[in-house]
Amino acid sequence: xxxxxxxxxxxxxxxxxxxxxxxxxxxxxxxxxxxxxxxxxxxxxxxxxxxxxxxxxxxxxxxxxxxxxxxxxxxxxxxxxxxxxxxxxxxxxxxxxxxxxxxxxxxxxxxxxxxxxxxxxxxxxxxxxxxxxxxxxxxxxxxxxxxxxxxxxxxxxxxxxxxxxxxxxxxxxxxxxxxxxxxxxxxxxxxxxxxxxxxxxxxxxxxxxxxxxxxxxxxxxxxxxxxxxxxxxxxxxxxxxxxxxxxxxxxxxxxxxxxxxxxxxxxxxxxxxxxxxxxxxxxxxxxxxxxxxxxxxxxxxxxxxxxxxxxxxxxxxxxxxxxxxxxxxxxxxxxxxxxxxxxxxxxxxxxxxxxxxxxxxxxxxxxxxxxxxxxxxxxxxxxxxxxxxxxxxxxxxxxxxxxxxxxxxxxxxxxxxxxxxxxxxxxxxxxxxxxxxxxxxxxxxxxxxxxxxxxxxxxxxxxxxxxxxxxxxxxxxxxxxxxxxxxxxxxxxxxxxxxxxxxxxxxxxxxxxxxxxxxxxxxxxxxxxxxxxxxxxxxxxxxxxxxxxxxxxxxxxxxxxxxxxxxxxxxxxxxxxxxxxxxxxxxxxxxxxxxxxxxxxxxxxxxxxxxxxxxxxxxxxxxxxxxxxxxxxxxxxxxxxxxxxxxxxxxxxxxxxxxxxxxxxxxxxxxxxxxxxxxxxxxxxxxxxxxx
Amino acid sequence: xxxxxxxxxxxxxxxxxxxxxxxxxxxxxxxxxxxxxxxxxxxxxxxxxxxxxxxxxxxxxxxxxxxxxxxxxxxxxxxxxxxxxxxxxxxxxxxxxxxxxxxxxxxxxxxxxxxxxxxxxxxxxxxxxxxxxxxxxxxxxxxxxxxxxxxxxxxxxxxxxxxxxxxxxxxxxxxxxxxxxxxxxxxxxxxxxxxxxxxxxxxx
Numbered sequence: 024x025x026x027x028x029x030x031x032x033x034x035x036x037x038x039x040x041x042x043x044x045x046x047x048x049x050x051x052x053x054x055x056x057x058x059x060x061x062x063x064x065x066x067x068x069x070x071x072x073x074x075x076x077x078x079x080x081x082x083x084x085x086x087x088x089x090x091x092x093x094x095x096x097x098x099x100x101x102x103x104x105x106x107x108x109x110x111x112x113x114x115x116x117x118x119x120x121x122x123x124x125x126x127x128x129x130x131x132x133x134x135x136x137x138x139x140x141x142x143x144x145x146x147x148x149x150x151x152x153x154x155x156x157x158x159x160x161x162x163x164x165x166x167x168x169x170x171x172x173x174x175x176x177x178x179x180x181x182x183x184x185x186x187x188x189x190x191x192x193x194x195x196x197x198x199x200x201x202x203x204x205x206x207x208x209x210x211x212x213x214x215x216x217x218x219x220x221x222x223x224x225x226x227x228x229x230x231x232x233x234x235x236x237x238x239x240x241x242x243x244x245x246x247x248x249x250x251x252x253x254x255x256x257x258x259x260x261x262x263x264x265x266x267x268x269x270x271x272x273x274x275x276x277x278x279x280x281x282x283x284x285x286x287x288x289x290x291x292x293x294x295x296x297x298x299x300x301x302x303x304x305x306x307x308x309x310x311x312x313x314x315x316x317x318x319x320x321x322x323x324x325x326x327x328x329x330x331x332x333x334x335x336x337x338x339x340x341x342x343x344x345x346x347x348x349x350x351x352x353x354x355x356x357x358x359x360x361x362x363x364x365x366x367x368x369x370x371x372x373x374x375x376x377x378x379x380x381x382x383x384x385x386x387x388x389x390x391x392x393x394x395x396x397x398x399x400x401x402x403x404x405x406x407x408x409x410x411x412x413x414x415x416x417x418x419x420x421x422x423x424x425x426x427x428x429x430x431x432x433x434x435x436x437x438x439x440x441x442x443x444x445x446x447x448x449x450x451x452x453x454x455x456x457x458x459x460x461x462x463x464x465x466x467x468x469x470x471x472x473x474x475x476x477x478x479x480x481x482x483x484x485x486x487x488x489x490x491x492x493x494x495x496x497x498x499x500x501x502x503x504x505x506x507x508x509x510x511x512x513x514x515x516x517x518x519x520x521x522x523x524x525x526x527x528x529x530x531x532x533x534x535x536x537x538x539x540x541x542x543x544x545x546x547x548x549x550x551x552x553x554x555x556x557x558x559x560x561x562x563x564x565x566x567x568x569x570x571x572x573x574x575x576x577x578x579x580x581x582x583x584x585x586x587x588x589x590x591x592x593x594x595x596x597x598x599x600x601x602x603x604x605x606x607x608x609x610x611x612x613x614x615x616x617x618x619x620x621x622x623x624x625x626x627x628x629x630x631x632x633x634x635x636x637x638x639x640x641x642x643x644x645x646x647x648x649x650x651x652x653x654x655x656x657x658x659x660x661x662x663x664x665x666x667x668x669x670x671x672x673x674x675x676x677x678x679x680x681x682x683x684x685x686x687x688x689x690x691x692x693x694x695x696x697x698x699x700x701x702x703x704x705x706x707x708x709x710x711x712x713x714x715x
Numbered sequence: 716x717x718x719x720x721x722x723x724x725x726x727x728x729x730x731x732x733x734x735x736x737x738x739x740x741x742x743x744x745x746x747x748x749x750x751x752x753x754x755x756x757x758x759x760x761x762x763x764x765x766x767x768x769x770x771x772x773x774x775x776x777x778x779x780x781x782x783x784x785x786x787x788x789x790x791x792x793x794x795x796x797x798x799x800x801x802x803x804x805x806x807x808x809x810x811x812x813x814x815x816x817x818x819x820x821x822x823x824x825x826x827x828x829x830x831x832x833x834x835x836x837x838x839x840x841x842x843x844x845x846x847x848x849x850x851x852x853x854x855x856x857x858x859x860x861x862x863x864x865x866x867x868x869x870x871x872x873x874x875x876x877x878x879x880x881x882x883x884x885x886x887x888x889x890x891x892x893x894x895x896x897x898x899x900x901x902x903x904x905x906x907x908x909x910x911x912x913x914x915x916x917x918x919x
Contacts, residue, residue, distance in 0.1 A: 557800070560864065561846070564779060564798050567867025571777035571792040581867070586763075588866050 027261050028231055035223030039216050046212030053205030060198035066120065067191040070127075073116045074180045074187075077134075080109040081141060081176060085169070088145045092152050092160050103145065110138060130183050137172050137179070144169035234263040241270050250278050276306075283309055292317045322348055331356045354383075361387050370395050393422075400426055407713050409434045441710050448703030455696035462689035469682035476675040483668035490661030497658045500651030507644040514637040521630040528626055532619040539612040542605055549601050556594035563588030774872045778900060780865035781848065784836050787898045788861075789870065791891075794903030796849040796856070798864050801827070815860060820849060827858040828912065852907045859906075870894040 026034070087103025090096075114135065121127035144163065152160040163169075234257070241254045254274060257267050276299055283296040287309075296313060298306030315338070322335045331352060337345030354377070361374045370391055376384030393416065400413045413430060415423030566584035570577030747755075778789035779798065799820060804827065806816040813833040817826050827847055831838060847858040875892030889909070891902040906912070 560866070561798050561800060564864050564866050568777075568779060568792045568795050568797065571867060582763075584867070 028263075031227065031230065031261075035219075035227060039219045039223070042212050042216040042219065046209050046216075049205055049208040049212070053201050056201045057198055060194050063194050064191055067187045067194075070117065070120050070187050071184050073113050073120065074184050077110060077113040077117065077138075078177065078180050080106040080113060081138060081173065083109070084142065084145055085173065088149055091149055092157065092164070095152060095157070100149070103149070107142070110142075114138075127183055127186065130179050134176055134179050137176050141169055141172040141176065144172065231263065234259075234267065238263070238266050238270060241274075245270070245274060245277070250274055250281060276303075280305055280309055283313070287313055287316065292320055319344055319348060322352075326352060326355065331359055358383050358387060361391075365391060365394065370398060393420075397422055397426055400430070404430060404433065409437065410714055437710065437713050441707070444703050444706040444710065448700060448707065451696050451700035451703055455693060455700065458689050458693040458696055462686055462693065465682055465685040465689055469679060469686070472675055472679045472682055476672060476679065479668060479672050479675055483665065483672060486661060486664045486668050490658065490665050493654065493658035493661045497651065497654035500647065500654040503647050504644065504651050507640060507647050511637065511640045511644055514633055514640050518630060518633040518637060521626055521633055525623060525626045525630060528619055528623040532616060532623070535612050535615045535619060539609060539616075542608050542612065546602065546605050549598050549605065553595060553598040553602075556591045556598060559591035559594070560588055563591055775869040776872050776875075776900070777867065778870050778894075779848065779867050780898065781846070781861040782863040782865060783861055784831050785862075787865065787896070788830075789868070789894065789898050789900045790848060790850070790859075791900075791903045792867060794850050794852055794907060796851045798846060798848050798861075801845045801847050801860065818847060818858060820847075820858070823856070825849060825856055825858050827860060829860050831860075833912075850903055850907055852904065855907045857907075857912070870898070870900060875900060 083102040084106035087100050087106065090099030091103070093099075114131070117131055118128070121131065148160040148163045148169070151163060237254075241252070244252055254267065254271050256271055257264050259267070280296070283294050286294050292313060294313060296306060296309045298310060301307075319335075322333050325333050326348075333352060335345060335348045335352060337349060340346075361372065364372055365387075372391070374384060374387045374391060376388060379385075397413075400411055403411045409430060411430060413423060413427045415427055418424075563584045566587065567581055570581035570584055573580065777792035779792055779795050780787060780789045782788070797820075801818065804816045804818055807814060807826075813829050815827040815829045817824050819825075829844070830836075843862040844860045846861040846864050848861055848864070849856065849858050874895055876894075877892065889902050889905045891900045891905075894900050
């Protein structure tokens with residue numbers, strides 16, 4: 024809410040005022056309009072009256088004329104004579120009254136000549152009657168000239184009268200409408216005003232009245248000391264907002280003081296009450312109270328921490344707390360002095376308790392008495408009297424119990440020591456005898472060690488020789504390992520070579536078989552050739568026969584036939600030879616195949632043997648490797664053995680030296696045992712002094 | 716092991732040499748060198764130039780020499796039409812055993828006689844009997860089986876001797892004579908005329 028209460032009041036009432044002004048203005052306007060309308064109505068009635076006058080004047084004139092015409096007597100002319108001025112007056116009035124209406128003016132302008140014409144006709148008839156008699160006048164009247172004018176005048180006046188009546192009607196309707204709207208305006212204005220009044224009342228009640236009531240209730244509660252409620256803070260910026268915030272602030276400060284007081288009452292003096300200002304009486308009083316309590320508390324703390332050097336100063340004679348603290352400190356100092364002297368061992372003082380109810384003082388006195396009793400017992404024990412029987416005050420008397428336990432333990436211990444010394448004296452004698460035996464044994468040991476060390480020297484020489492041998496064996500084994508590996512490689516190569524030879528053998532066998540097959544083909548050819556030779560031979564024989572038949576002429580032919588025959592014979596022999604050679608070739612190839620087969624078998628067995636040889640060499644290599652390793656290990660072991668023998672010799676030497684020392688020590692121990700025996704005797708004498 | 720290898724080493728250069736020589740020889744066989752060619756021609760010329768020795772010793776008999784059961788026989792060329800290899804022999808039923816069968820020679824059906832059976836020679840050994848000598852004299856024609864045809868030759872008539880006492884039986888009837896070199900010359904005309912060889916048997 025950004026507006027003050029005054030502004031809100033103005034805002035509530037101004038709309039109502041506006042409504043009232045509006046309603047008044049409307050009423051005034053309407054009344055004015057009604058008055059106007061009434062005036063105009065009167066005016067219209069006057070105009071209509073004048074028109075009636077005009078018409079009646081004309082009628083009077085006509086009435087007079089007719090009377091005269093009928094009678095011819097002048098006394099009937101009276102209305103006629105009176106009508107003239109009456110008519111003029113009516114015309115004048117009408118002109119003046121309808122000055123604002125041009126339509127009516129025009130109509131009046133039309134009426135004027137008509138009335139003049141009527142009057143003229145009337146005058147003419149009258150004149151004619153007067154001069155020429157009734158008939159002349161009657162003819163003019165019958166001509167209806169006058170009647171026409173009169174009808175026209177009547178029509179115009181009727182029109183004018185109608186126009187005025189129409190005007191009157193419109194004005195009355197205007198007035199009626201205006202009155203209606205005025206009535207509506209007034210009623211609506213009244214309702215709006217009433218609504219606004221009610222709204223303003225509600226608004227003010229809600230936004231001003233209720234907050235004020237809340238604040239009032241809060242003020243009453245604070246007055247009654249009740250700070251437990253929560254006053255809702257409001258964002259309002261007006262006077263009520265300010266009032267609420269001030270109340271909230273007040274409530275907060277009162278709460279702060281109350282909580283401080285509560286914490287002080289609960290013993291918490293760490294609070295720091297801060298007065299809101301110098302004039303904050305309540306805040307300042309609480310702060311001072313807290314300060315004083317803190318001072319007392321500080322003194323009490325130091326006393327509680329054992330610091331009795333404090334000098335508390337009471338604020339006044341009536342400062343009960345301060346005086347009580349001072350007295351307490353003084354009494355505690357007195358007790359502390361007594362305690363200090365007791366602690367320093369001075370048990371000669373006699374502490375005096377303040378009263379029977381001085382628990383601290385009485386306790387100190389009793390403590391001093393008890394300590395004196397204990398000290399007496401301790402003195403007797405120190406003098407060797409262990410027969411005392413200290414009586415502890417109670418089960419919880421630690422010092423008394425401790426002394427009693429101590430005396431008992433000392434008694435038991437002394438008894439045990441006595442027993443121990445008796446045993447000691449006996450043992451010392453036995454030790455002495457034993458030591459004598461040890462000394463003689465050590466002498467024998469020394470002799471034996473001398474022999475052992477010469478034997479160890481011999482063993483060492485032997486170990487040296489065996490170590491050298493083992494080394495050479497190890498080296499030889501290494502070489503053998505290399506050789507065997509080379510052999511293994513060689514055998515592998517041999518196996519490969521054998522395999523290749525085997526393959527080649529297979530190829531050779533194949534070639535030979537093919538050769539043999541070709542030989543067979545040659546044999547077939549040879550057979551053919553042989554056949555041919557046979558046929559040639561037969562042909563030659565036939566040729567010879569033919570030649571013989573031819574007789575003398577066939578001689579030459581016979582020679583040729585003989586030649587052909589011999590060629591055939593040679594061919595046949597050649598084929599026989601070839602066949603023989605083929606047979607030989609066949610035999611040779613068979614032999615070659617056989618040889619190849621044997622070779623192949625030999626190679627296979629060679630392959631197998633080489634593989635076996637490889638395996639054997641492999642096994643051999645492995646064994647040789649193992650042998651080499653073993654040889655190496657033997658060499659190392661031999662070396663270690665040698666070193667061990669050195670150490671053994673050294674150790675034997677040490678043993679010999681130790682044996683010599685043992686002899687000396689045994690002799691010393693013998694002497695010591697004698698001393699020990701004497702000591703046991705002395706201790707026995709010493710313990711005899713203690714009374715058990 | 717090493718020693719053994721040296722012993723068994725193959726002399727490969729020698730082998731290669733021999734192979735080369737063999738192939739060269741093979742090539743030379745088909746194209747003989749002029750020296751060998753001349754030698755062959757010389758030999759043939761000498762053989763042809765040799766004069767026939769028994770030209771003027773009387774009348775000569777033209778014969779065809781053949782082998783039958785390891786013995787040399789001959790027949791006069793005048794009675795021989797031709798010799799030919801024995802092919803497609805057709806055996807005949809119900810004939811004497813010496814009639815071996817019939818063959819077709821140049822469209823003529825000719826009967827074939829086995830002289831070994833006919834002469835009653837021993838049937839030992841494995842005879843070839845694959846040649847046929849066709850005999851004819853205009854009226855009669857038949858074939859004679861032979862193991863081997865040795866060829867046509869001439870025999871002086873004067874040198875023919877009478878039959879040996881060992882030649883007995885039916886062979887003696889057809890013998891013309893024994894020529895030098897144990898050549899038995901058979902009488903072709905007698906064979907052709909012999910009614911024993913004509914089979915005229917009716918099977919009942």
